[in-house]
Amino acid sequence: MVLLLTYTLLFASVLILVALGGCFSEHSGVINLGLEGIMVMGALGGALTLKYINPGLPALVIVLAVVVVSVVTGVIYATLLGFACINLKADQTLVGTALNMLSAAVATVIVKAINIAENPDNVSSGVQYVNSKKALIVKIGNFEFNWFMLIAFLALICSYIVLYKTKFGLRLMACGEHPQAADSVGINVYKMRWAGVLISGMLAGIGGIVYITSGVSEWKFENGVAGFGFLALAVMIFGQWKPVNIGLAALLFGFFRALSNVYSGFDFLTALNIPSSVYNMMPYVISLIVLAFTSSNSRAPKAEGIPYDKGSR
Amino acid sequence: MADIKNTKTEKASFFSKPAVQSITASVLCIVIGLFLGYIALLLINPAGATEAIITIIKNFFTYPSKPAALKYFGNTLVKVAPLLMCALSIQFCYQAGLFNIGAAGQYVAGAGASLFCALKLGLPWYVCLLAALIAGGVFGTCVGLLKAFLNVNEVISGIMLNWIGLYIVNMLLSGVKEASSPNTLTLASTNPSAIMPSMGLEKFFSNNKYVTIAIPLAILVAILIKVVLSMTVFGYEIKATGIAKDAAKYSGMKEKRNIVLTLFIGGALAGVGAAFLFLSGYEQWSVAQASVPGMGFNGIAAAFLGGLDPIGTIFASYFIQHITSGGSYIDMNVYPSQISDLIFAIIIYLCGFVLFFKHFMNSRIRAKKNNAEGGNK
Secondary structure, three states: HHHHHHHHHHHHHHHHHHHHHHHHHHHOOOOOOOHHHHHHHHHHHHHHHHHOOOOOOOOOHHHHHHHHHHHHHHHHHHHHHHHHHHHHOOHHHHHHHHHHHHHHHHHHHHHHHHHHHHHOHHHHOOOEOOHHHHEEEEEEEOEEEEEEHHHHHHHHHHHHHHHOOOHHHHHHHHHOOOOOHHHOOOOOOOHHHHHHHHHHHHHHHHHHHHHHHOOEEEHHHHHHHOOOOHHHHHHHHHOOOOHHHHHHHHHHHHHHHHHHHHHHHHHHHHOOOOOHHHHHHHHHHHHHHHHHHOOOOOOOOOOOOOOOOOOOO | HHHHHHHHHHHHHHHHHHHHHHHHHHHHHHHHHHHHHHHHHHOOOOHHHHHHHHHHHHHHOOOHHHHHHHHHHHHHHHHHHHHHHHHHHHHHHHOOOOOOOOOOHHHHHHHHHHHHHHHHHHOHHHHHHHHHHHHHHHHHHHHHHHHHHHHHHEEEHHHHHHHHHHOOOOHHHHHHOOOOEEEEEOHHOOOHHHHOOOOOOHHHOOOOOOOOHHHHHHHHHHHHHHHHHHHHHHHHHHHHHOOOHHHHHHHHOOOHHHHHHHHHHHHHHHHHHHHHHHHHOOOOOOOOOOOOOOHHHHOOOOOOOOOOOOOHHHHHHHHHHHHHHHHHOOOOOOOOOOOOHHHHHHHHHHHHHHHHHHHHHHHHHHHHHHHHOOOOO
């Protein structure tokens, strides 16, 4: 039971972070379908940090270093999206998809190159971080508290405050609703959209490292992050682009995702004798159903997905 | 860049043709993609980088003897057929303004249905093909219905269905797998009637038994799609829906029906594509695979590289598969074979700039014209 709670909170943390990333980007008017790719890059940065860092360092230092590197790689990767979608007015769906494919390829190539350089017979795409991963966890009785849970919670609160209580947040949202109107009162739409995209890179980058360190202590980058970036988008839509609702939606989705990891621990679930594939499928099925019910009267930012062109009306 | 500008100003009328612009843009994407791939190789190990990139580009030409090269040319073509079908699926749906990223899942569904019919039910190949068509079509229709009636973003529902499809197919096919491996039984040993006929095509490829009628069929489908899109009312309606959904609705087109129908056709294309590969006996499905096969995603690259034109897509699909197959020949103990994935991921990213590039070209041409007329503006 405690295990189910741990995993629910962990996966919910991932979804909260990434969905908030999507939320910032979409409020500024850019659909970020590249979240999945940004997660992979953040995960890559974090995993390599965990691999090379001295496990003897204080836990706080390790956690901070991992977060900083993940944020930086995520933000750098997000600039590719910003440059294409904001400055060159490219098709946001296409660029997002390209970023997802690119990240999987880049991450696999980098990891394999490192593995091959260490040992020519090792052609796996895995990174191991058994020892340093322990720094991320604090045991409280049976419950394994992970520092990332705290970070996700803080991100949730900060996002709420930034979006609704600051000048910056309100301006950001104006650019997603009606960029021409925002421009007419002197807000630089391009700058705001860049801010939205970079913040989403930051949050999705952390989300990536949280996801790959959640259960295992080795990650094969060939698999990317298994559609989690898109689950986060579903969470964001279910949460109607509002931070608090996103938090609650993430808990629901996190629960179903956690179930697929730990269902064998429950006697009545194993007694049902359902193949594990069904549990693996569950989060995706649930999100389809949820999307079907919530999309028809969605509160999506009105100008999202449309490149802003100063000259057009 | 300076050279390109010069030729452009000299032959302004030549470069203002849309087809020429599309081809120029695609070639530019390929060149930059290959160049960046080369840089990645250099970063990993400078010593063999030049040789590696040449190997990737040469693909089957690396075999010195002609029969061997022809045989491996056949192998490349075997994989071009499914890729072309996936690319056509994406290209067709894009005409209606729909980004069918679910093609990967529809491909998986087609693979599952065709192999299940072939291995479990022992049906002949044309029935398996039909089953793949229907399975892919059903997956596409799901996306279409969600999009048309419930306003669900087709990209997100497509991705969800990709994973759902993968798990269902893994479950479905685990009943017909080999005892000692996670792969499904081979068609040749279980049900040879499910292998697509070759009609003597294999003779052209040094008796490569995997070469079947799937390859000419895929090209025929591409031509058919071209005809449907440019010469029929339905094709016109699809394009009208893609350009201005509300205007299409206003002028009496059933835009919801068209969305569902488009995605059904798109799904069917991807599903048949999977059957084209798996019914040739070239590959077995691994029920242990934990990620959606890349074929559907590579189709996106092929569709956009082909300038979103069915005929262009044929060449683009061949190019993508050529590079992918070439990637498997490089020295695995020095370079990861995913270099080719990297190259066309870069190509797709660059394809996003094509519109900008065309706009840039046109404005250059216009500026040149204005200058020639005395620069009044």
